[in-house]
Amino acid sequence: MNTPEYWTTTPITLELLRGAVEVEETERGFLPHRLPARARAQNTDPQLAMAEAQPSGVRLLVRTRATSIELDTVPTKRVYTGLAPRPDGVYDLLVDGRLTAQATVPGGDTLTVDMATGGFEHRTGPVGTARFTGLPNRVKDVEIWLPHNETTELVALRADAPVEPVPDRGRRVWLHHGSSISHGSDAANPTSVWPVVAAAREPVELVNLGLSGNALLDPFTARAMRDAPADLISVKVGINLVNADLMRMRAFTPAVHGFLDTIREGHPTTPLLVISPLLCPIHEDTPGPCSFDLEALRSGEKKFRSSGAPEERAAGKLTLTAIREELSRIVNDRAAEDPHLGYLDGRELYGEADRAELPLPDELHPDTATHQRIGTRFAELAFGADGLFADGSRTRIADGTGV
Template sequence: MHAPHLTTTPVTAELLRGALDLEDTGRGVLPHRLPARARAQNTDPQLAMAEAQPSGVRLCLRTGATVIELDTVPTKRIYPGLPPRPDGVYELLVDGRPTARATVAGGDTLTIDAATGGFEHRPGPVGTARFTGLPDRVKDVEIWLPHDETTELVALRADAPVEPTPDRGCRVWLHHGSSISHGSDTDGPTGTWPAVAAARASAELVNLGLGGSALLDPFTARAMRDTEADLISVKVGINLVNTDLMRMRALTPAVHGFLDTLREGHPTTPLLVVSPILCPIHEDTPGPCAFDTDALRAGEKRFRATGDPEERSAGKLTLTAIREELARIVRQRSAEDPNLGYLDGRELYGEADFAELPLPDELHPDTAAHRRIGERFAELAFGGRGLFSTGSA
């Protein structure tokens, strides 16, 4: 039996959803979740790494192909002293149904010193994600890229013509959050809690969950201001604590400024402010957050809070303090902004959930907890009288 003839289709912005920019790298194209102007104003390598990891980014194709190949250059992260990270997962959906998964070996490597934060990047070879045995009919195919693995797209091949999936008319949901929104510690890109919620609510997701980097950066607010969206949510708090970035004096005007910027581009769009989910190590203990060195010596990844609770009176931030202030700010602003709402993150994941589905590294939910958070967000935000409900107006 002869192998099918595969035709190459250029990877263009028309085939991609969930990315705000597409960079020509010379050997392929790299999806970005922040535009070039925002990236130019950033000096933090953690954010640079996070925004180039394509959480929520997917190829959306209409095709009769039974075989699809995607050549990529993934970037594998290596943390010396810790077990190897699993390869990033590519998930293929046919007409919205999960159908196949693949990984790509090889690629570039990024060695990260957990103690110093130092980076060393080494280039590597192109690899291929191959999907076969797809239904022999015209269908809508989505290939979700690995949510936590930078993925340079080199070539797309198929045994039938490929064109962009037509617009389904779904509402576009633009979400910003931390590594939890990014999808840390879930096992695949459709398993991040925003992807779970978007699927249940039939929303078109643009996920600006940026690991370690939900820090009220003005350039992120401007990127969101300039992005078309029907619904917007901002989930902030945990990164402000675990980076020990600011005190209460700075938090309040920073939140107002972030929301003011969003409203410049989206004056009446439903806008939901979401506070942190339960994280016991930081509920009443300030940051910074650090790796647990005893766990590292045992080859495990775990985090601990290093701040002093006595410093709360000096304005050091805890999750408890941030939730109270976010709720107060939304109450104040909603008097003149009826399309602004607040959701306490503990309604998504609280004490009972922690008892049943604890945070494995003390900071990030696992796959089962991501699913629960996504299902609850869909119910609380998109369902009933939620701010994103079609009947809430």
């Protein structure tokens, strides 16, 4: 399909993006980042480097009369040795807030991962195009949500009518940090990721720092949150610390305090909600590390298992039960001097009754229906009349959404 010559090409800039912290110019286009360069420079984990460059919650937002829009990108497709091919990442197009069309982009780079050994190989591929046609012939706000699970370089934006940035919509900015569940693992499309579901119900402008495998109380992430504009902040912490078997209780408690202290340096009175882990049976009372179930992997199925033992709790190894108890205590103690701090037990978002109806397919990550439930519950609990985020009259950050 050839693009007509009369179409306009619009430079892709941070002004057209929401949910990205920075945009890096590459040889082929522009790469949105969800952590700033200073944080990226202090990271040595390739998984985090991949996760923060996957644009979960990142979307192009324009105002236009166009009825057809094309977006050229270079996605990075992940291929896991021994497993069926992953579906291509989905681009969701919303018109005035309503999901109207979806597209995928062929081509792109390929990252082949051997889950048994951890090895990987990267191959360069061609630019592809997401095409959307038949849009309403009127002035409208159009959002293109990028695939939450594919690193995506933006190359060109074209339309059959001029596009322009959307002015500040007067929404509060919600800055959220969490694990792969917040990142959107196993959600089918970018607007079905639970923080996106919750943000749409309010609505608020979401900045999603859900970083797959990397909600690890990293100081550089805390500093990134400290320095980011935000009206509302939430931190969901616990599951990755058990997954990675990263620290013992002795280190966990001061690390949580340090993380919250750093955020408070930049946001001393911003509503700050600490969320403990969702129910995850393999780690409720059994420490990590978490590992792939190799027997399931040999049969072409992805499942996770705990490699720890319950008796190791006596040595201070973390479990989800222990983390919830300590997070509740920490927040309760701090709340005496911080009335804008709150705690939410993650089992209120996904608990035993939910597990009976919606089990975790791989023992760790929720599917799309479960993301919908978690997002809806969070909106009710956090933004509802009794929630920490309920007061829509709070003064917004001075420089608008900024994201």
